[in-house]
Amino acid sequence: MTRTYPEHSRALWQRLLMTRESAVIALLLLVVVYALVNVPFFDGPLTLTFLLLDVAPILLIALPMTLIIVTGEIDLSVASVVGLSSVLVGVLHEQGMSVPLAAVVALLAGAVCGAFNGFLVAYVGLPSLAVTIGTLALFRGLAVGLLGTKAVTDFTEKWTTLAKDNIGESSIPLIVLPILVLIVAFALLLQFSSFGRGVYDIGLNSEAAHFTGVNVERTKLVLFVLSGIISAFAGVFYTLRFGSARGDNATGLELQVIAAVLLGGVSIFGGRGKIVGVIAGVLLIGVISSALRLQGVTVNVINIIIGLLLIASVISTSLLTGIASATARWNRRATSPQPAPAVGAGTQGR
Amino acid sequence: MSDTSMRPEAEQHHADLERLVEPSRQSPLQRTVTTVVRSREMSILLVLVAVVAAATIKTPSFLFSENSWRDLLLTPAILLLLATGQAVVIITRNVDLSVGSVLGLTAYLTGRLFVDMPGLPVIAVIVAGVLVGTALGLVNGVLVAFGKVPALVITLGTLYVYRGVVLTWAGSNRINADDMPAGFLRLGTRSILSIPVLTLIALLVLAVVGYYLYTARGGREMYAIGSDPDAAVLYGLNVRRRLLSAFALSGAVAGLAGVVYAARYGTVSSSAGTGMELQAVAAVVIGGVAIFGGSGTVWGAAIGAMLLVTINRALPILGIPDFWQRAVVGALIIGAIVLDRVLSARQARKLIEAREQS
Numbered sequence: 230m231t232r233t234y235p236e237h238s239r240a241l242w243q244r245l246l247m248t249r250e251s252a253v254i255a256l257l258l259l260v261v262v263y264a265l266v267n268v269p270f271f272d273g274p275l276t277l278t279f280l281l282l283d284v285a286p287i288l289l290i291a292l293p294m295t296l297i298i299v300t301g302e303i304d305l306s307v308a309s310v311v312g313l314s315s316v317l318v319g320v321l322h323e324q325g326m327s328v329p330l331a332a333v334v335a336l337l338a339g340a341v342c343g344a345f346n347g348f349l350v351a352y353v354g355l356p357s358l359a360v361t362i363g364t365l366a367l368f369r370g371l372a373v374g375l376l377g378t379k380a381v382t383d384f385t386e387k388w389t390t391l392a393k394d395n396i397g398e399s400s401i402p403l404i405v406l407p408i409l410v411l412i413v414a415f416a417l418l419l420q421f422s423s424f425g426r427g428v429y430d431i432g433l434n435s436e437a438a439h440f441t442g443v444n445v446e447r448t449k450l451v452l453f454v455l456s457g458i459i460s461a462f463a464g465v466f467y468t469l470r471f472g473s474a475r476g477d478n479a480t481g482l483e484l485q486v487i488a489a490v491l492l493g494g495v496s497i498f499g500g501r502g503k504i505v506g507v508i509a510g511v512l513l514i515g516v517i518s519s520a521l522r523l524q525g526v527t528v529n530v531i532n533i534i535i536g537l538l539l540i541a542s543v544i545s546t547s548l549l550t551g552i553a554s555a556t557a558r559w560n561r562r563a564t565s566p567q568p569a570p571a572v573g574a575g576t577q578g579r
Numbered sequence: 580m581s582d583t584s585m586r587p588e589a590e591q592h593h594a595d596l597e598r599l600v601e602p603s604r605q606s607p608l609q610r611t612v613t614t615v616v617r618s619r620e621m622s623i624l625l626v627l628v629a630v631v632a633a634a635t636i637k638t639p640s641f642l643f644s645e646n647s648w649r650d651l652l653l654t655p656a657i658l659l660l661l662a663t664g665q666a667v668v669i670i671t672r673n674v675d676l677s678v679g680s681v682l683g684l685t686a687y688l689t690g691r692l693f694v695d696m697p698g699l700p701v702i703a704v705i706v707a708g709v710l711v712g713t714a715l716g717l718v719n720g721v722l723v724a725f726g727k728v729p730a731l732v733i734t735l736g737t738l739y740v741y742r743g744v745v746l747t748w749a750g751s752n753r754i755n756a757d758d759m760p761a762g763f764l765r766l767g768t769r770s771i772l773s774i775p776v777l778t779l780i781a782l783l784v785l786a787v788v789g790y791y792l793y794t795a796r797g798g799r800e801m802y803a804i805g806s807d808p809d810a811a812v813l814y815g816l817n818v819r820r821r822l823l824s825a826f827a828l829s830g831a832v833a834g835l836a837g838v839v840y841a842a843r844y845g846t847v848s849s850s851a852g853t854g855m856e857l858q859a860v861a862a863v864v865i866g867g868v869a870i871f872g873g874s875g876t877v878w879g880a881a882i883g884a885m886l887l888v889t890i891n892r893a894l895p896i897l898g899i900p901d902f903w904q905r906a907v908v909g910a911l912i913i914g915a916i917v918l919d920r921v922l923s924a925r926q927a928r929k930l931i932e933a934r935e936q937s
Contacts, residue, residue: 362912
């Protein structure tokens with residue numbers, strides 16, 4: 230199949246404006262402006278705090294998920310790792326371990342979970358969709374098995390307030406700081422390092438990436454381990470924020486994360502996507518949810534909107550590509566009868 | 580290769596290879612027996628039998644009391660239906676994540692129809708459930724086949740949309756058993772020849788779909804599409820039409836599963852069927868259908884569904900607390916995928932060996 234890259238014939242500013250990422254960011258800004266004008270209390274200080282606290286786990290997990298989906302794999306087990314890490318923090322704290330130490334153990338457990346996924350996917354060569362459906366059940370099962378239907382709630386207040394507290398007098402929660410650091414780190418890793426180039430290469434053509442010297446197996450293993458650690462971190466935050474460790478914490482979060490990542494312009498086939506788009510995607514869902522809730526619309530409508538947005542975002546891409554290739558074909562046909570095609574016309578279609 | 584110098588096991592090995600290259604040398608009966616005994620479905624069936632046997636030895640009433648016999652067959656009916664539809668979709672190298680939401684929608688629709696239109700014949704409600712399911716499946720199919728976008732994304736989207744529709748429609752309402760006519764609820768309790776009616780319905784659907792996939796042109800084309808979509812297009816298969824039918828079928832079956840859900844449990848809330856999509860995919864994977872399409876059978880998927888449900892009932896009896904059930908199910912799924920990999924690697928090695936010897 231011939232691929233067309235019509236953007237290469239356009240100016241830089243046009244190219245920047247026409248990407249999927251800028252479309253999502255534009256939509257995000259539009260929704261924010263609309264909400265500021267029309268939704269009562271949306272400009273209140275509490276709105277921002279709760280919005281950020283709500284999207285924090287999704288935002289965190291979306292970072293490694295982006296890289297994994299760019300390689301063409303997927304990790305469905307993330308929410309179960311959140312649950313398992315939550316239970317571990319709870320159980321260990323109950324037995325007298327301090328919260329930070331318990332959190333470190335939970336992060337290690339997350340790394341082990343991720344390594345297990347990564348080993349099966351990268352070194353045994355099993356499809357990640359199937360493997361992580363299995364570990365989704367397995368890790369959740371371990372979480373529920375360890376704690377049963379109980380909940381651990383007696384956390385040291387110092388730590389639970391830390392999870393909810395704002396930076397100084399502002400209305401921005403403290404959790405935003407580590408998230409910002411991680412966003413920068415992941416953006417650098419994906420877009421400005423040779424490791425990141427390898428990630429894109431694997432997504433575009435795993436075999437070709439192997440022959441150009443990318444260590445495909447190790448890259449995938451590293452990504453799954455990162456996904457495990459970050460999910461466990463999200464689990465620690467989730468537990469402390471709500472002051473409750475339960476086996477069924479964050480059930481179903483994996484689909485929300487994946488929806489946000491795909492909405493942010495990451496291709497499910499791999500090879501394409503940027504961190505900035507994903508962040509806009511996560512925030513878009515967060516802003517819509519919070520604005521609708523403030524307007525008294527039930528949470529249910531949010532589901533419909535997220536679903537429709539997701540479908541619209543992929544359909545529109547597919548439509549645009551279709552139109553672009555049709556235009557390119559049309560241009561080729563229009564120029565081909567001439568004995569000497571105009572300069573640039575030959576490269577346009579390729 | 581000289582045949583005279585062969586030791587017995589080598590001879591056996593040689594015969595194995597010959598069978599691999601030219602199965603037609605065997606009699607049809609022999610061939611059928613070998614195929615069935617060596618099939619991937621057989622191994623999962625053996626696990627199922629082993630689980631049931633172990634639980635029965637520990638507690639004979641697991642199998643031999645009337646109630647638990649009925650439960651053993653009745654409870655898997657819903658997942659069996661979903662797994663059948665899911666298997667067809669996965670065989671075409673797609674996936675349908677919206678089935679849990681479709682089930683929720685049609686289950687609530689079933690209850691709602693009985694409440695709002697008393698006197699509506701039961702069969703009309705069943706047909707309505709199936710038709711609505713088909714329509715929802717067709718939406719998926721049209722988006723996937725004509726939008727040329729991955730099914731995973733589309734059906735993740737419709738998972739949210741369909742669930743949102745049920746949640747909005749139902750709110751906190753709940754349909755209870757006394758809202759539904761006794762004739763309908765009897766479907767959930769009646770048995771014919773000691774097999775529950777709902778299970779019979781599920782098995783009938785399974786048989787029809789299985790026969791279609793095995794013999795009909797459409798079914799074979801679905802396998803062809805799943806094993807190589809590009810080749811299927813080049814070969815001139817009507818890929819769009821087959822994808823539409825696969826998704827419509829999955830929707831229809833999920834719609835029927837919704838009706839079955841209402842009849843089985845007698846109460847329906849807006850959260851009915853939440854998370855069932857992953858269970859259905861798990862059942863299909865355990866049953867030996869390759870997640871990238873082109874191989875596997877609905878029989879395997881059905882046995883996978885039976886195993887998933889049965890193991891949940893058997894584990895407490897075998898002394899493993901309920902809480903660990905999901906961990907065991909997860910281990911089972913991973914075990915099944917690893918097994919598939921080992922088996923296919925061995926098959927590939929044998930085929931290469933056979934080619935080199937002949």
